[in-house]
Amino acid sequence: NAGVTQTPKFRVLKTGQSMTLLCAQDMNHEYMYWYRQDPGMGLRLIHYSVGEGTTAKGEVPDGYNVSRLKKQNFLLGLESAAPSQTSVYFCASSADERESDEQYFGPGTRLTVT
Amino acid sequence: GEDVEQSLFLSVREGDSSVINCTYTDSSSTYLYWYKQEPGAGLQLLTYIFSNMDMKQDQRLTVLLNKKDKHLSLRIADTQTGDSAIYFCAEGFSGGYNKLIFGAGTRLAVHP
Numbered sequence: 173n174a175g176v177t178q179t180p181k182f183r184v185l186k187t188g189q190s191m192t193l194l195c196a197q198d199m200n201h202e203y204m205y206w207y208r209q210d211p212g213m214g215l216r217l218i219h220y221s222v223g224e225g226t227t228a229k230g231e232v233p234d235g236y237n238v239s240r241l242k243k244q245n246f247l248l249g250l251e252s253a254a255p256s257q258t259s260v261y262f263c264a265s266s267a268d269e270r271e272s273d274e275q276y277f278g279p280g281t282r283l284t285v286t
Numbered sequence: 287g288e289d290v291e292q293s294l295f296l297s298v299r300e301g302d303s304s305v306i307n308c309t310y311t312d313s314s315s316t317y318l319y320w321y322k323q324e325p326g327a328g329l330q331l332l333t334y335i336f337s338n339m340d341m342k343q344d345q346r347l348t349v350l351l352n353k354k355d356k357h358l359s360l361r362i363a364d365t366q367t368g369d370s371a372i373y374f375c376a377e378g379f380s381g382g383y384n385k386l387i388f389g390a391g392t393r394l395a396v397h398p
Contacts, residue, residue: 176328203383214290214374214388215329222383262328266384273384277328 174198176278178263184284185253193248193281195263203266204246205230205275206238208259215262221246253285288312290389292375297395304362306392308375313337313356315377315387320349320360323372323391332360332373362394370396 176197185191195204202223207215217230221240235257237249246265250257260282264275289311298304310318316337321329335342335349335358342349348361362369372391379385 205383212294212390214376214390215386216388217385220383228383264328268384274331275329275384275386277330279326279328 176276178278178281182282189253190251195246197265201265201267205264206248207262210259255285258285288387292389292392295393298365304365306360306373308358310356310377317378318358319376321374365396367396
């Protein structure tokens with residue numbers, strides 16, 4: 173099993189450009205999450221999904237959209253990138269919502285917006 | 287509100303014990319977690335403790351929880367160079383999904 177994979181690993185965008193980050197998991201997990209990690213701060217939840225076809229806002233959703241058309245994939249979109257969205261983005265998945273259930277993280281995507 | 291604080295940096299000598307500390311504000315969490323992040327990688331769950339426990343031991347790792355002071359610690363015995371990483375403390379909350387609130391992470395540097 174590959175676990176959680178993310179593409180791309182690195183990306184540089186100009187302000188105003190758009191892009192989509194792809195997260196894929198092969199563990200048949202119901203729950204998927206997108207986080208951003210900024211220097212000196214903990215990971216913050218952007219959006220999450222509790223199953224195929226569902227999405228919900230997390231702590232910092234502004235400027236992002238998500239889709240979960242297939243159970244194994246969770247896409248994060250930036251419609252008009254801003255320098256404030258320069259960050260490392262992590263995707264995670266878990267089997268269910270129990271707090272004891274481990275979230276499995278992907279390796280991250282480093283995005284720079286100039 | 288929910289807030290998790292950690293010191294940002296810890297340096298130890300190989301073979302010594304490391305203690306990484308974490309404080310939190312919201313006592314309604316049900317689990318507290320320690321995640322490890324190695325360079326260029328995602329976070330990996332190291333261990334977790336249920337909020338009604340005081341201590342959990344797992345090989346070289348010991349987690350202590352002081353609920354009164356809202357203080358969590360991770361002790362790594364016989365620290366090795368392979369333990370060099372960033373360690374994140376996180377609180378877990380129930381409510382429809384596995385909500386985690388992370389601290390900023392403690393960078394552990396192990397030197398010979």
